[in-house]
Amino acid sequence: MKKIFVLLLAGIFTANCAIARDYAKLQIKEMQHAQKYNTTQKFFSNQNAIQKNFNYLTSKPEQNIYIKDPKIFKLSDYQEVDEAKYQEKLKADDKIYSQYKKSMFKGEIFSYSAKSNGEDYYKVYRIAERIIRANKLDYINWRIGIYKDAENINAYSTGPNYIAISTSLYDSFNNNDDALALVIGHEIAHTVLGHSQRKMDIARLMMNLQNLYKAGDIHAKALFAIKSQQLLTDGKNMEYAADVEGAKLAVKAGYSLDESSDLLSFLNTDIVIPGYLSDHPVGNKRIENFYENRKYFIEDQWAQIGKYNIMNSEVMPVKLSSDRKSLTIGKTHETQSKENYYSVESMEDVYLRFAYKSYVNGEFKKSAKYFKQYFELNKTNAIAYLYASYNSEAIYKVLQRAGALENAKEYIANAYNLNKNNQYIKEQYDNINNISPLSDDNNKKETKSKKKK
Numbered sequence: 001m002k003k004i005f006v007l008l009l010a011g012i013f014t015a016n017c018a019i020a021r022d023y024a025k026l027q028i029k030e031m032q033h034a035q036k037y038n039t040t041q042k043f044f045s046n047q048n049a050i051q052k053n054f055n056y057l058t059s060k061p062e063q064n065i066y067i068k069d070p071k072i073f074k075l076s077d078y079q080e081v082d083e084a085k086y087q088e089k090l091k092a093d094d095k096i097y098s099q100y101k102k103s104m105f106k107g108e109i110f111s112y113s114a115k116s117n118g119e120d121y122y123k124v125y126r127i128a129e130r131i132i133r134a135n136k137l138d139y140i141n142w143r144i145g146i147y148k149d150a151e152n153i154n155a156y157s158t159g160p161n162y163i164a165i166s167t168s169l170y171d172s173f174n175n176n177d178d179a180l181a182l183v184i185g186h187e188i189a190h191t192v193l194g195h196s197q198r199k200m201d202i203a204r205l206m207m208n209l210q211n212l213y214k215a216g217d218i219h220a221k222a223l224f225a226i227k228s229q230q231l232l233t234d235g236k237n238m239e240y241a242a243d244v245e246g247a248k249l250a251v252k253a254g255y256s257l258d259e260s261s262d263l264l265s266f267l268n269t270d271i272v273i274p275g276y277l278s279d280h281p282v283g284n285k286r287i288e289n290f291y292e293n294r295k296y297f298i299e300d301q302w303a304q305i306g307k308y309n310i311m312n313s314e315v316m317p318v319k320l321s322s323d324r325k326s327l328t329i330g331k332t333h334e335t336q337s338k339e340n341y342y343s344v345e346s347m348e349d350v351y352l353r354f355a356y357k358s359y360v361n362g363e364f365k366k367s368a369k370y371f372k373q374y375f376e377l378n379k380t381n382a383i384a385y386l387y388a389s390y391n392s393e394a395i396y397k398v399l400q401r402a403g404a405l406e407n408a409k410e411y412i413a414n415a416y417n418l419n420k421n422n423q424y425i426k427e428q429y430d431n432i433n434n435i436s437p438l439s440d441d442n443n444k445k446e447t448k449s450k451k452k453k
């Protein structure tokens with residue numbers, strides 16, 4: 001620390017002594033820094049990432065002639081919604097919302113530092129309430145705060161049901177509901193994924209280790225170092241996970257990830273929030289994580305599930321919290337059945353979703369790996385076996401793996417045993433059993449390319 005100080009002084013000293021400084025040279029050097037650091041460029045470089053993402057989604061990989069997708073894959077909690085009935089329900093809900101809106105604009109209620117900002121609270125209420133209902137999280141009261149912070153664009157969550165966003169964040173995105181939804185979704189994701197508890201568990205372990213170390217245990221010191229590193233790494237990983245789960249929560253509530261891209265662009269300009277760099281990954285890494293995982297999203301089905309949940313739930317009442325700062329969104333769900341509540345995506349569903357999307361994205365080897373993991377957990381899903389057979393067929397044809405044909409046959413036989421009436425299963429069954437094995441030529445090719453590696 002001292003050394004740096006001395007160096008700084010020396011710098012000032014020489015600068016003062018210089019008689020004629022080449023300010024033109026200095027400015028040119030500054031402009032070189034500006035090429036890299038200017039925030040406009042950083043902001044818009046995210047647009048390139050979006051473009052890349054879109055190209056990926058719209059133009060299928062070159063192997064696309066091998067991809068068969070009769071669109072019969074459905075998520076396990078997929079529910080069809082009658083659009084007309086859904087619109088009717090929204091209209092009915094609107095009447096109730098307008099009652100709350102009136103009370104929120106009365107001035108003394110929802111006032112913040114004596115200045116009414118009922119409008120802001122109402123906006124946040126509507127976004128949060130929609131996310132909560134669309135994800136069946138309306139079984140508890142939620143508390144939402146907008147805290148005064150003119151400098152830091154930030155948000156946090158604490159406890160099982162409290163989330164807060166800074167006025168800076170709110171103001172930066174007040175004309176972009178989709179971006180606000182992504183933030184609120186991210187914070188709700190932290191709470192439902194139990195991230196505070198997970199961090200607490202590691203912290204408690206570290207405290208024990210510290211005590212052991214003080215008592216003379218040498219091994220405890222090394223373990224402590226490992227655990228503190230883990231706390232940092234896990235903290236970052238939880239951010240990645242909350243970004244992905246939060247996006248899913250927002251999509252279910254009908255928000256658009258494309259429209260929320262301003263938020264990601266902001267992240268990319270890397271505004272340093274105090275303490276932010278310690279356990280938060282840097283912006284561009286979060287964007288990479290977001291886009292990589294979005295490839296495995298099933299957004300249209302998630303949106304349908306969300307609509308179904310909104311149809312089958314009631315408007316959640318809002319009131320000023322007893323702290324006189326935050327708002328409380330009251331629970332409405334009285335059903336005692338566990339099935340009516342939010343649940344974290346099961347590992348079966350996770351593997352199957354990644355397997356299916358990898359296949360339609362043309363990542364056949366990845367898909368095969370995920371299907372294998374899925375079938376270890378579930379052996380009763382005929383449609384999954386059908387898609388696994390499609391995928392093995394693609395591996396056989398594109399990558400010319402002889403064994404893949406056997407896999408394709410085995411998978412479709414399993415599908416057929418489970419469901420003999422599905423036309424796509426029947427077609428694939430006939431098709432795959434009519435494929436002739438690879439010729440000797442191809443087999444030779446395969447061994448040759450293997451040797452090369």
Ligand SMILES: [Zn+2]
Nearest residue numbers: 186190239242
């Ligand atoms: Zn976070």
